[in-house]
Amino acid sequence: MDDHADHFGESVAANYDTSSAAMFAPEAVEPAVDVLARLAGDRRALELGIGTGRIALPLAGRGIGVHGIDLSEAMVARLRAKPGAERIGVTMGDFATTRAPGRYGLVYLVFNTIMNLTSQDAQVDCFRNAAAHLEPGGFFVIEVGVPDLRRLPPGQNAVPFRTDPGSWAVDVYDVATQHMSSNYLEVAEGRGTYRSIPFRYVWPAELDLMARIASLRPHARWADWSGAPFTAESTSHVSVWRRPEE
Structure with a gap:
């Protein structure tokens, strides 16, 4: 990264x-x-x-x-x-x-x-x-x-932290490297946008x-x-x- x-x-x-x-x-x-x-x-x-x-x-x-x-x-x-x-x-x-x-x-x-x-x-x-x-x-x-790794069951790597109508946000973790990303998807007037921001926890x-x-x-x-x-x-x-x- x-x-x-x-x-x-x-x-x-x-x-x-x-x-x-x-x-x-x-x-x-x-x-x-x-x-x-x-x-x-x-x-x-x-x-x-x-x-x-x-x-x-x-x-x-x-x-x-x-x-x-x-x-x-x-x-x-x-x-x-x-x-x-x-x-x-x-x-x-x-x-x-x-x-x-x-x-x-x-x-x-x-x-x-x-x-x-x-x-x-x-x-x-x-x-x-x-x-x-x-x-x-x-x-x-x-x-x-x-x-927030205690929310991850075995085999899962994603934790949603916002689920509003038309707007979703999910943190994705790699527990081997401590890399993660926050991922945002928004839909308005039939058009979607997506962005991802990397982090290291x-x-x-x-x-x-x-x-x-x-x-x-x-x-x-x-x-x-x-x-x-x-x-x-x-x-x-x-x-x-x-x-x-x-």
Whole structure:
């Protein structure tokens, strides 16, 4: 799989905010921004995969200096068209390796963005890149789902996650490689469209090992942005690692 491919081109960016409307609701955004603002304190923040600014804009509205890295010109164009975007700098490129100017007290990825890197090597590179951007004592935060493999009976590799009239979405897993894809089929006025976005799912313990490779230390892990305990039944997690003080 190509870790450097842009799967969020114009056709996705044009409808991204509406298709992910639930994630733009205040009850989804504000708890995340609360945590990130607290971790950033009076230091700057760097968002890897800044997209259309769902988190970056309200975080900047809290007085945090925010910069972003993103591969998709189409997504960033939507960000730049929004009020307040003039306060946010963006560096274009693959967030696994692209360097932004300066250093930061907080680096973060949200909404499963780490899985957009479709190889383990790229995910490890991302941790190293985050660590290279962090000031001593700074935090690296990832929000990502727990792989939903318990829903796969033997011999099955697909799990539907949306079955609305005229719109279907299915995750397809390869448990041998940890590659997966989210596949979307929509039918409107007798015409169908299909798109597929590749990912690589990753386990919490695997992320901890990547952090260790990058010389980052575990700080916290919650089931969500509210700080609920992470358990065997959690379907997602917010994990925080810290660069040691020098």
